[in-house]
Amino acid sequence: MGYAAIFIAGVILGAIIVIIINHYRQKEMKESFSAISLDALRKNSEEFLRLANQTLSTQTQTGVGQLEEKKKLIDQTLDGIKGELQKVENSVKEFDSKRELAFGAITTQLKNTAEQTNKLQGTTDKLQLALANTRARGQWGERIAEDILQLVGFVENFDYTKQKTQEATGTRPDFTFVLPQNLKVNMDSKFPFDNYSNYINAESNSDKDSYKQKFMSDVRKKIKEVKTRDYINPEENTVDYAIMFVPNEQVFCFLHENDANVFDDALKDKVILCSPVTLFAILCVIREAVKVFKLQKTTGDILQLLNAFNKQWTDFKKCMDKMGEQIEKAHEEFGKLKTTRSNKLEIPLRKIDALSKQKGLLESSLVDEEPELESSIEGESEEEP
Structure with a gap:
């Protein structure tokens, strides 16, 4: 029993000692681990801070470069x-x-x-x-017509006449235009403006309607007046129409707008209503017609001259042909004179020349050569045609 108790006590004591030793070891290990951990943490922190500083420095430099580039772009944009x-x-x-x-x-x-x-x-x-004065209106219309005539290029007493009395009827148109083949066309430049002026100045619609009707009636009366003045007269070589001049475009348009039939009725009476613009066109047509007629007449004269020239040219060629034949005959005779006759005339001359050369020779030589000379003379005589 005693040994068992001692053994148990020893075991317990050993266990206690072991526990105490383990406790101290654990404490030392904990302190060592803490120290090692603190040292590793310190080193890791320093490395982390170094890497962080390095990374931050790199990023800072990159950021500065990017900021500089962006600043440049912003400056350029600005x-x-x-x-x-x-x-x-x-x-x-x-x-x-x-x-x-x-x-x-x-x-x-x-x-x-x-x-x-x-x-x-x-x-x-x-x-x-x-x-407001009738005479003044007529003079005004004549002045407008004269301005248009000058613009077209008409010459008074050549392309037209003014206020010339017609011999057959005694009437006196304001203007008479000369056409080809001695034809004429007469024009009246006096136009009734009274009621149109009253229409323009009227204030009430009723007055305007009244003056408008009176004005249209005045125009129709003027057309009849032009018709009955013998402005269309075959004895005076006039054409079948006369011209009634309306010296204002606005009035002419007013007639179109309010009574277009007046133009057809005027044509039935062989009267042509024309404004300054239409008168200009009519005069241009007359001018071109006169030019064409003169050109046709000139062309006829030129054709007659060409026919006469052709006849004279034919006679000239005949004379030239006869003269050519005579010249050819004369040339042929001249050729004969130059060749055959000339050669025949030169033969005696050559003989005389030969005799002259032989005159200075010795008599013996002359006697010896005399038969040869005679034979040569006979030979040349036989060769003559």
């Missing part, structure tokens, strides 16, 4: 925007300058227009007063 803004500012200034000039020009033009309008109004008033 410079471009600044340039565009400067252009816009210059354009605005230029536009303001031009606008001021334009407004000044418009203002000046408006002033001039107002002045011209006032002058035109004054001229219109004077014209209305002048047209």
